[in-house]
Amino acid sequence: MAGEPTRSDLVAGRVERRDGSRAVVRTPGGRPITIHLTDVTYAQRLRNLGDGYRDATGRIDELLVPGAYVFSYGPVYPEEPESRHQATALLFVSEPDRLPPFHEPGWWTEQLRRLARFYRHSQFGERAPDFADYRTEIHSSGGKTGRHVQETDTISRFVYGMASAFMLTGEDDFLDVAEAGSRYLQDHLRFEDLADGVVYWYHGVDVEGPRERRLFASEFGDDYRAIPAYEQIYALVGLVQTYRLSRDPALLRDIEGTVRLFERFFADERLGGYYSHIDPVSMSPHDDALGPNRSRKNWNSVGDHAPAYLINLYLATGDERYRRMLEHTFDMIATHLPDRTEQASPFVFERFHGDWTPDRTWGWQQDRAVVGHNLKIVWNLMRMHAALPKVEYRAHAERIGAVMPGVGRDPQRGGWYDMVQRVARDGRHDFPWHDRKTWWQQEQAILAYLILAGTVGGETALRHADESMAFYNAFFLDHDEGAVHFTVTADGLPYHVGDERLKGSHAMSMYHKAELCFLAEVYLRLLVHGDPLDLWFRPRGDAEDRGRVLRVAPDLLPPDRVELEAVWIDGAPHHDFDARELSVRLPDSAERMKVKVRLRPIGGAR
Template sequence: TDTISRLVYGFASAFLLTGNDRYLEAAEKGTEYLRKHMRFADAGEDICYWYHAIDVKEDGGEQKILASEFGDDYDALPCYEQIYALAGPVQTYRVTGDPAIYEDARRTINLFNRFYKDHGPNGGFYSHIDPIELSAHTEALGHNRARKNWNSVGDHAPAYLINLWLATGEKQYADFLEYTFDTICAHFPDYDNSPFVNERFHDDWSKDQAWGWQQNRAVVGHNLKIAWNLMRMHSLRGKDTYKDLAEKIAATIPDHGCDRQRGGWYDVVERVLEPGQKFHRYAWHDRKAWWQQEQGILAYLILHGVLKNDDHLRYAREGTAFYNAFFLDTDSGGVYFNVLSNGEPYALGTERGKGSHSMAGYHSFELAYLASVYTNLLIRQEPMDFFFKPKPGGFKDGLLRVQPDILPVGAVRITDVWIDGVVYADFDADKLTVRLPQGHGDIKVRVRLTPSSVRFSADLLSVDGGTAKLALIGTMTPHDVKYLDEAVGGAIEQGARALDMDAEGLASLCSEGLRYLVFRKQKAGSDFRICVRNASEAVAAAIGMSEFDEEIELV
C-alpha cells in the first residue's frame, strides 16, 4: 500500500509544479486504486486502515494481506505503513480537494488517535498494534509491544499532516502538528550522552537501546529529518524549542554523520564513542542512502532560507552536489538506492532496484519539489508557478489554499492567478488563498507566488490579438536577462508581434536588458513593437540615456 502511495505522491507533486494533466491522471487513478483495493473502512468505528498488501490470484481475485509481512513488523500493523498510506492521496487532495480523500484521511487519523495514541500521562504514538485487537499492548507483538519510535511519532508531519494542513487550514491539524513536535523536543534529544537523538523508546519514554537491528545506533537521516521539519513547524507556530533544537542538530551533525572529505551523509552509525575512539563506527558499512541525502539537503536549505546562516547554505550545496553527481542514473534514468562512500553506485541484492517498497519515488520527488520551493522562494527570491485542478464542490469552503509548504509568514504572496488561461482577480495575496468561482466546473488554476523581497521577475501574463502583456518586477541585473528572454520567447512562440510591458514594479533596468530588447526587436522584424508602461523615472531615464527610446516606446 505505502509503495503505491509514495508513487502517487510523486505524480501529484509533479502536477503541482508543471500542470501536466498526465501526472494528475496518474495520481488520481493511483488514489482510486488504493481506495478500491487497499482500504478497509469500518463505518461503525468511523475509522479506516490500510492493508499491508494484496496478492493477485491467477483468476484475478485478491488475497488481502492485513498484517505486515516485513521482518521487523511481522504480523503487526506498523504505524508507519498507515502513515505513508496517506502520503500520495493527501498530496493529490491539495490539487483537487476531492472530498473522498479528505474522508479517508479523517478516518485514518481517527485510527491513529484511538488505537496508536498513548492516552495515558506519557503521550506519544505506539509503533505497532496487533491486527485483531488493535492494541499496542498485546503479548503477540513481541519486541514491538508498547514501543514508540521516530516513525510513529514524527513521520506524521512530513508524510501527510503538513500537506493536510496546507490544503485545509484546519486548526485540528495545526494542533496535531504542535503535539507532534512538542513530543519530539521533549523526548528525543540525548545530548548528554550522544550527538545524535535517541529514536526508540519504551512505553514510559525510557530508552529502548536493545531493539532489533538498531540497538544503540543512530540513523543519520532521522536527525536531519527532525531539523528540517522543526524549521517548517517554526513558521507555523514559532517556538524557541523548535528553532533551538533544529539549530543544535544542524551545528552538531556534520562532524558526526557527514563525509567531510567526499560529501554526502552516512547511513547508520554507533551513537556513542567507545574509549579511545574519535569517529563514530559504522553499524555495517559506509554506504550512503538516497533518502538520507534528501533529508540533509532539505534541512539545510530551509535552515538557510529562514535563518540566513551561510554555513547552512554551504552544507545544502555540498549535499546537493554529491546527490546530483552520484545518485542520478544519467544513462538509464532513476535514482540509485545506495552508493559507496566514494559515490560509486551499489547495485547488489535488493538495493539494485530503483522502485522498491521504500523507494517508490517518494523521497526523490519530495526532494525535487521542496528543494525548488526553498531555493526559488526563500533563497534566490524568484517567483514560481503552481497548478491546481479543484473538483466541483471539492474544497468545502470554496477556498483554494496555495502555500507550497509552511514558509515564514509574509515570505511570499500571490501576484497572479489564471483560471483556464484567463486572468482571475478574486484572491487574497497575503493569505495565499484563491476564492474559487461559485458553481465552477472542471477548471485548471495557475497561481504565481512571488517572494516579498523578489529581486526580479518577468512574467508573461497573456497573448491576445498579437500583443503580449508582460509584467516586470524588481531590480534587473545581467544575471536576470534569462528570465526576460524566457518571457519574451514564450510570447513570440505564441505569435506575438508586440510587447506591452508593465514596468510599474520595476526599480531598475540594466544595459544588458535594454540591448536584449533591441536585439529581439531587430530579429523579429521592423513591424515588431515594444512599449513600456508606467516606468519609473530611473527606468525611463535608463531607456532615454541609452538612446534606445526610438526602439522602445514609453507610455
C-alpha cells in the same frame, strides 16, 4: 610492489590554488588535499537527470582554478608523503564566481518531470494508467520483477510523486495518474470500520491468480503480523498530496478516517505520542503477540506524521485540529528525542518504551543512529517553527544542524552516511556495517540545510546545502537507465546488490526523490534567491463548501516572506484571491478547473 596503488578514491572540495599539474582542494571537512593531474586526466561538467554527457576535458585549465567546486577520482598512492591522490577523472560542479547549476530556476522541476516519466513508463508504458498492472518491485532499468504483491505504501508514494510533478509542471497526465492511483487505493486497499468510525489500509494485495488476496497485517520483517504506524502514515502520503490539488471530498473522508485511526488506536493519551505497532486482532499496542514491538514508540510513529501527510493536510485545509496534532508531535520530539544523559550523544534517541524510556536494545537498531532521521528532524522543526514559532523548535534544529556535519557526513568525499553508532568510541562514531550512502538521507540533508539557509540565514548552512546537492546530483542520478540509485558506495559508485539494485521496492518508490525536487525548487526560489514560482492545481467542481477556497501555499513558510502575485483559471486571469493568506476564492462552477498561481517572495532573497 613498492608504490603500487592500493585503492582508488574520491576527493570533493573547492579549489584553493593550482600549480601546474597539481591543485589543492579544500574538502567539506576542511582538510586540504593535493590532487595530481596526469596526461590522461579527463573531465566532465555536472548534468541533470536525462541530460547528455558534458565533456570538459579540453577546459580543465580553464575550470580547475581557485573557487571551483570539483570531484576528483583516481588511485591513491599511500606510500608517498601525504598519500598522493591521482586525478584520473574530474567532475566540475561549479565555476568560480558562479552558482552551481542546481541553483538555476527549473533544475529541480525538470528533474522531477523526468523522474515522473520514468516511473509512469515503468508501470504503464504510454497507455492509460491501470493500477491492476502496478507492481511494487521495479528493476534498475524500469522493468517489473515477477513479484505480484502490490504494497499500499509504494502505490501511495508513487501517487505522491506524480501529484507533486503535476504541481510543479502543470502536466495533466501526471495528475491523471495520481488520481487513478488514489481511486485504486480506495477501491482495493482500504477498510472502513463503521463501528469505530475509522479507516485503515491493508499492507498490500497479492494480484497473482484469478482473485485478489488482501494482506491485512504487514509482511515486512520488522513488522511481521502487526499493523505498524508508519505503514498507515505512508498510506496517506499520496492521498493528501492529491487532495491538495483536486479537492476531492471522497479523499478527504478517507484521510480523516485514518487520522481517527491514529487517535483511536495508536495514541498514548496519558504520556503522549503514538505507539509504533498495534495487533491486528486486538487492535492494542500492548498485546503480547507483538513481541519486541509491544508497547513501543519510535521516530516513525511520532515524527513521520508531519512530513508524510500532516503538514500537507494542514496546508490544504487550514484545520486547527491538524495544527494542534502537529504541535503535539513536535513537542514530543523536542521533549523526548534529544539525548540529555550524562554522556550525551549528538544524535537523538529513536526508539522508546511506552513510558518514553529510551530503548537501546531493539532489533537491528540497538544504540545506533540513522543519520537521515536526525537531519529530518532539523528540516521539520524549522518547518513547524514557521507556523508556530517556539524557541525550543529552533534551538533544537540549529543545534542538531550544527553538529551533524562533523558526525554524519563524509568529510573527504561529501555526502551523508547511512548509520553510525550513537555513542562515540575514541572520539569516533563507528559504522555498524558499512560506509555506504542512501538516496533518501541525502534528501534530508539538502532540505535541512536549505531551509536553515532560507530562514535563519548564514553562509554555513547554504554551503552545507550546496555540498549535499553537489554529491546527490553527481552520483545518485542514473544517467544510463533513469531515475535515482538507491545506494552508492562512499566514493559515489552505484551499489547494485540485493534489493538496493532496484528502482522500486518495499523501501523505494517515488516519494523521497519527488519530495526533494519539489521542495528544493520551493526553498531555492522563494526563500534563498527571491524568485517567483508557479504552481498548478485542478480542483473538482463538487468540492465541499470550504473547498471553494483553494489554499496554495507549497509548504509551511515563514510569515510575511511570500505572497500570491497572480492567478489564472483555465488560462484567464482571476482576481479573487488573498495575497497574504495564499488562498484563492474559486468561482461557483460544477466544472473542473485548472488553476495556475504565481507566488512571489516579499523583499527578495534572504
